[in-house]
Amino acid sequence: xxxxxxxxxxxxxTAVATGLGALPFLFLRRISPRAVASANAIAGxxxxxxxxxxxAEGTTYGAWQTLMGGLLGVVFxxxxxxxxxxxxxxxxxxxxxxxxxxxxxxxxxxxxxxAEGVAVGVSFGGGASLALAITLAIAVHNVPEGLAISAVLRxxxxxxxxxxxxxxxxxxxxPLMAVPAFLFVDTFRQALPxxxxxxxxxxxxxxxxxxxxxxxxxxxxxxVAIQVSLTLVxxxxxxxxx
Amino acid sequence: xxxxxxxxxVVLVFASLAAATxxxxxGPFALGRGVPLDHIxxxxxxxxxxxxxxxxxxxxxxxxxxxxAVAAGAALGIMFVVGTHTASGTEDLDLNRLDDRTDAxxxxxxxxxxxxxxxxGVAIGAAMAVSRPFGVFMALAIAVHNIPEATVxxxxLTGRGxxxxxxxxxxxxxxxxxxxxxxxxxxxxxAAPGSLPWALGFAVGALIQLTMxxxxxxxxxxxxxxxxxxxxxxAMGIVVFMRGFAA
Numbered sequence: 064x065x066x067x068x069x070x071x072x073x074x075x076x077t078a079v080a081t082g083l084g085a086l087p088f089l090f091l092r093r094i095s096p097r098a099v100a101s102a103n104a105i106a107g108x109x110x111x112x113x114x115x116x117x118x119a120e121g122t123t124y125g126a127w128q129t130l131m132g133g134l135l136g137v138v139f140x141x142x143x144x145x146x147x148x149x150x151x152x153x154x155x156x157x158x159x160x161x162x163x164x165x166x167x168x169x170x171x172x173x174x175x176x177x178a179e180g181v182a183v184g185v186s187f188g189g190g191a192s193l194a195l196a197i198t199l200a201i202a203v204h205n206v207p208e209g210l211a212i213s214a215v216l217r218x219x220x221x222x223x224x225x226x227x228x229x230x231x232x233x234x235x236x237x238p239l240m241a242v243p244a245f246l247f248v249d250t251f252r253q254a255l256p257x258x259x260x261x262x263x264x265x266x267x268x269x270x271x272x273x274x275x276x277x278x279x280x281x282x283x284x285x286x287v288a289i290q291v292s293l294t295l296v297x298x299x300x301x302x303x304x305x
Numbered sequence: 306x307x308x309x310x311x312x313x314x315v316v317l318v319f320a321s322l323a324a325a326t327x328x329x330x331x332g333p334f335a336l337g338r339g340v341p342l343d344h345i346x347x348x349x350x351x352x353x354x355x356x357x358x359x360x361x362x363x364x365x366x367x368x369x370x371x372x373x374a375v376a377a378g379a380a381l382g383i384m385f386v387v388g389t390h391t392a393s394g395t396e397d398l399d400l401n402r403l404d405d406r407t408d409a410x411x412x413x414x415x416x417x418x419x420x421x422x423x424x425x426g427v428a429i430g431a432a433m434a435v436s437r438p439f440g441v442f443m444a445l446a447i448a449v450h451n452i453p454e455a456t457v458x459x460x461x462l463t464g465r466g467x468x469x470x471x472x473x474x475x476x477x478x479x480x481x482x483x484x485x486x487x488x489x490x491x492x493x494x495x496a497a498p499g500s501l502p503w504a505l506g507f508a509v510g511a512l513i514q515l516t517m518x519x520x521x522x523x524x525x526x527x528x529x530x531x532x533x534x535x536x537x538x539x540a541m542g543i544v545v546f547m548r549g550f551a552a
Contacts, residue, residue: 111357118545119365126549133542137535267541272534275517276525285396288518289387295513296379299364303372 070245073198074183074238078176080202081234084209085226088217100282102214104290106168107274109211111291112298113175114263120182121259124252132260137268139261143170161219164273168215171269172208172233178258180237181251184244204302205234215274312440313491316433319444320426320487324480326448330455331473340460342403346527348453349400350536353520355450357537358544359428359443360512365548366435367505378506382424385507386514389420399523400457403464414461418454418479421519424511426486431504433487434494442551444487446544451480 091098121129147163183201209230216226244251278287333340340348367375390396395417402410425447433440455476462472494501524533 115361115364118361122545122549126546130542130546133538137538141531264538264542268534268538271521271537272530275521276530276533279522279525283397284522285387285390285518287522288514289383291517292383292510292514293380296364296376296383296510299368300372300376303368 067242067246070184071238071242074180074241077183077198077202077205078231078234078237081205081209081212082227082231083206084211084230085213085217085223087210088213088223088226091217096281099218100278100280100287101290102218103274103278104282104287105294106211106214107270107278108291108294109207109298110171110266110270110274112295113208113211113302114266115295115299116302117175117178117259117263117266121256121263124256124259128256129260129263132257132262133264133267134260135257136261136264136266139174140167140171140265140268140272143167160273164277165216165219165221167269167273168212169229169233171265172212173236175262175266176234176236177240178255178262180240181244181255181258183237184241184246185248185252185255201237205237207298207301208234311495312433312437313488313495315437316430316440316487316491317484319433319441320429320484323425323429323444323448323451324422324483325477327451327455327458327476327480328473330452330457330476331459331469332452333456334459334463334469334472339463340456343528343532345400345457345460346524346533347536348456349520349524350528350533351540352450352453352457353516353524354537354540354542355446355544356512356516356520358541358548359446359450360509360516361541361545362439362443362446362548362551363428363432363505363512364509366432366439367502367509370505371502374502375506375509378503378508379510379513380506381503382427382507382510382512383514384510386420386424386511386518390518393417393420395420396518398519400461400519403460406465411465414458415475415479417519418458418476419482421454421515422451422480422483423486424508424515426483426488427490427504428508428512429483429487430490430492431494431501431508433491434498434501434504438551442548446547447483 118129121132144163144167147166209227212230212233213226216229217223221229275287275291364375367378393413393416395413398413398417400414400417429440429444429447432443458476458479459472462475463469467475490504494504521533521537
């Protein structure tokens with residue numbers, strides 16, 4: 064097997080692992096408004112935690128580039144929302160926007176996988192000896208990202224299988240980007256902080272604009288807050304231990 | 306571990322400076338203008354973003370020192386905020402009831418502000434124990450973030466008929482717990498250096514929980530979601546970016 068093919072196959076395994084994030088929803092039958100609020104809060108905490116990790120990595124490559132990437136990420140979300148034909152989600156909006164939120168979370172998580180794929184490829188570039196360890200780590204790290212996606216899709220009527228499918232889809236850019244990044248490490252290393260900043264900016268903005276306000280609308284404030292805080296800190300530590 | 310240089314005075318000076326900057330929050334009122342409700346939402350959002358950025362900085366530094374201690378400290382920080390909110394009956398308190406003139410509301414608002422500042426004090430003290438530049442950075446970030454927070458407090462106070470000078474004084478007074486906790490946190494860490502990752506974790510958990518339970522929820526009700534998200538993400542981005550020059 065050529066090293067490039069190895070990187071691709073390992074990357075594909077990590078993508079499939081993302082689908083495991085849908086599994087907890089097999090055991091959740093009825094979905095009440097409070098469960099939706101919890102799902103939003105948990106997805107928000109997971110994405111904020113993931114962004115913290117990505118920012119820490121991006122700023123080690125370059126703080127300016129990460130900041131610029133972050134601004135582009137925010138602009139990207141604003142552009143996507145405009146393209147989706149949005150109306151400003153002002154005060155007291157009920158229902159509505161479900162389709163948009165589902166679309167946005169898939170887009171945001173898919174785009175963020177591009178940056179992660181580059182990060183994987185660049186770290187493989189150091190030598191394939193650690194390949195299996197890195198792959199395993201990323202595969203496990205992807206599971207909560209699948210959970211974040213499923214937490215948004217499942218309460219809005221998607222089946223568990225569809226949740227798993229979209230979760231895997233969102234991670235496909237990882238193997239696709241890992242290979243060129245592995246082959247052209249030096250070029251991609253320069254682009255990496257922009258990509259990581261972009262991913263973090265897009266995720267944080269999406270959480271703040273779409274997920275948190277909805278969570279606060281549907282559950283009591285302290286409950287939402289504690290769920291976001293615990294998942295945020297938990298996600299950062301989870302990624303650290305891997 | 307090498308003993309820490311004695312920065313107690315530096316902590317005292319910078320924490321006091323951070324507490325005192327609250328006086329600038331009175332700006333719009335001193336100019337004889339009120340502050341509309343949607344601007345209060347934005348002020349809260351800027352404060353929230355800076356808190357998240359500060360929590361990020363503390364977390365990154367803390368994880369380098371001890372992961373388990375940071376995790377346990379963060380859990381304690383979250384519990385501390387939840388506990389004090391519940392014990393004082395302020396877990397659902399809105400900081401935007403400009404027309405609520407009851408005494409109880411007035412006390413609760415001042416209490417919430419004082420408790421809020423206490424956690425920020427731990428952040429300053431712990432950051433100073435990491436290094437002097439990081440401590441100064443943290444104190445300055447908290448100082449700037451105290452300004453929009455004080456604006457919110459002053460809007461409530463002046464709405465209740467408190468004079469502008471008096472309101473500015475109360476805004477600073479509500480931050481006195483910040484100075485106290487900064488010095489105490491630093492003293493404890495200096496005496497027991499092993500407690501540093503715990504203190505950093507505590508500050509992280511408390512700042513995030515404060516952001517999520519006090520600052521963001523009411524912002525969303527005062528201004529459009531998009532403006533709040535933009536103000537928060539930009540404020541957070543700037544603090545994350547600036548940290549690179551201090552750590």
